[in-house]
Amino acid sequence: MIKVGIIGATGYVGAELLRLLLNHPKVQVFKISSVSFIGEEISSIYKNFINKTNLICENAEEVLSNCDVIFTDLPHGLSEEIAEKALSENKLLIDLGADFRLSSESEYLKWYNKKFDKPDIHKYSVYGLPELNKEKIKKSKLIANPGCYPTSIELALLPLLKNSLIHTSRIICDSKSGTTGSGRSLSLTSHYTEVNENFSPYKIGCHRHLPEIEETLNSISKEKVKITFTPHLLPINRGIISTIYLSPKNKINLIELRKIYLDFYKNEPFINILPLGDIAQIKQVRLSNYCNISLHLNHREDGLIIVSTIDNMIKGAAGQAIQNMNLCLGFEETEGLNLISPSF
Structure with missing residues (x-):
């Protein structure tokens, strides 16, 4: 089983990622992190996880060190350092924030009031819209999950x-x-x-x-x-x-x-x-x-x-991130995502 981790697991998107990944047949959610809830079980924060998982929120380094695939769901400006470490260890990182969505540093500065902290790693990122960049996604270790x-x-x-x-x-x-x-x-x-x-x-x-x-x-x-x-x-x-x-x-x-x-x-x-x-x-x-x-x-x-x-929350965030993971790992693109909308 592929070990996956979520950095920023207690936000809405992080929790949705966890919900979907727990039902994925080919991966194991091994570690999760949260700055605000270190030491707390995720089921104490979101009661829908009671009797489904006993994962405890740890620090980001634990996720990075122990997982093969890392999802980051963080405010802009916080994912670049994590991505640099993941790339140095040949791990797959899928960022659900904004740090890698824009290729232009000047545009990023204009809209996010911040320069790239690690400009060299941006050349490795691929914009993760599967219907546009599927072949590039399959070959990448750093995916910028699109905005909703x-x-x-x-x-x-x-x-x-x-x-x-x-x-x-x-x-x-x-x-x-x-x-x-x-x-x-x-x-x-x-x-x-x-x-x-x-x-x-x-x-x-x-x-x-x-x-x-x-x-x-x-x-x-x-x-x-x-x-x-x-x-x-x-x-x-x-x-x-x-x-x-x-x-x-x-x-x-x-x-x-x-x-x-x-x-x-x-x-x-x-x-x-x-x-x-x-x-x-x-x-x-x-x-x-x-x-x-x-x-x-x-x-x-x-x-x-x-x-x-x-x-x-799904095609606009967590589901698309898993779709990108499936492509990167050679799984069926729909693995873990065969979800049908309720009729009412």
Whole structure:
């Protein structure tokens, strides 16, 4: 059994990783760490783990020293040193934070107010969107797991950009997420009374996922991509829905467009291109590693609207990280991730 460890196991994403990995048939969760809960059993923090695991939160060094695969779920700026040590010992590290998502140090400084601490190791990192970089992921020991909003938007747009079907300077991404996207630490905006019976945009024009989305889309586009991205907070626990407004270069035939999407994703087990007339919804993907995509025209039939949905905690975070691990270790890509969303 491959020994895996989680550094930052007590955040929402870390706990979701643990939940999924405990059911993975080919790995053993051997060590977990948490700065805030050292010495405490994970089951005392999250009661769903009672009688499922007796893992105790230790320090990060214990995870790094004793595991073959390390997942890091940490605030930005804390994963580079850990990644450097993992690479020096030829271990696989999958980072669910932001430290390796941007290739440009100047862009990282602009958006995260920090330079790279270990600039030399960034050349070894691969952006872990399997539907885009599968072959590179298989050969890498350092994976930058994508952000949740970027995952939903990038998967919706890759076929269009690959085939140069849209004007790349007129992309509007309107995305909504459940409250788990803001993490376990409480802030004013995540208080129940602020979220309940409310629906609000935030970080308009300045969300840190914007440069990640543009960099990834530019890697496949023949023309420079410029997007307008506005995230919103939904009064639900989990899920993301992105509604994307686009200007086609030529008249769009949805039947032909759906064929293009089906062909682009024909070997991708977690992408569902819905039948025409269906609309992607959060409940269809909740608690699964799937991304559902639906294709629509506006009423004048001169504008294209794409709807993309994921579970932000799974395909947008923990599930995609395990998908990347499976690829790196030569497992079936779907191993441990055959999860079907509840029907209600």
